[in-house]
Amino acid sequence: MSADIANINHVALYVNDLKAARDFFITYLGATSNDEYHNPTTDFRSYFLSFDGDTRLEIMTRPGMEDRPKPFARTGYAHVAFSLGSAQAVDELTARLKADGYEVLSGPRTTGDGYYESCIVALEGNQIELTV
Numbered sequence: 001m002s003a004d005i006a007n008i009n010h011v012a013l014y015v016n017d018l019k020a021a022r023d024f025f026i027t028y029l030g031a032t033s034n035d036e037y038h039n040p041t042t043d044f045r046s047y048f049l050s051f052d053g054d055t056r057l058e059i060m061t062r063p064g065m066e067d068r069p070k071p072f073a074r075t076g077y078a079h080v081a082f083s084l085g086s087a088q089a090v091d092e093l094t095a096r097l098k099a100d101g102y103e104v105l106s107g108p109r110t111t112g113d114g115y116y117e118s119c120i121v122a123l124e125g126n127q128i129e130l131t132v
Contacts, residue, residue, distance in 0.1 A: 010056040018061040025049050070125040081129035087116045090130045094118040
């Protein structure tokens with residue numbers, strides 16, 4: 001049986017500091033979190049973070065992960081974009097993140113394809129995009 005239209009259930013992100021990642025998404029992007037899942041056999045730990053609607057992000061960690069450099073021009077997932085609802089909200093959160101020490105890569109600006117956005121190096125070299 002196949003679905004006519006698929007929906008993304010969640011996106012997962014491995015991090016080194018699970019608590020700091022959870023706090024970032026709660027503090028800056030209004031996420032709500034489930035209780036921590038822990039597999040005592042493998043020491044895998046995770047949280048599911050929920051945003052407005054059905055959008056979820058799983059953040060995970062486990063011992064012994066390899067943490068390679070994350071150049072921005074590479075194959076693989078480039079960023080996760082968060083819609084904030086207005087250009088003013090993009091401006092304000094970008095300024096807040098910059099003031100709190102996060103690197104702003106670009107913007108806020110209107111891109112050639114019409115998006116109003118900024119790009120931030122948020123967690124452990126992982127990029128997020130803030131958009132309307």
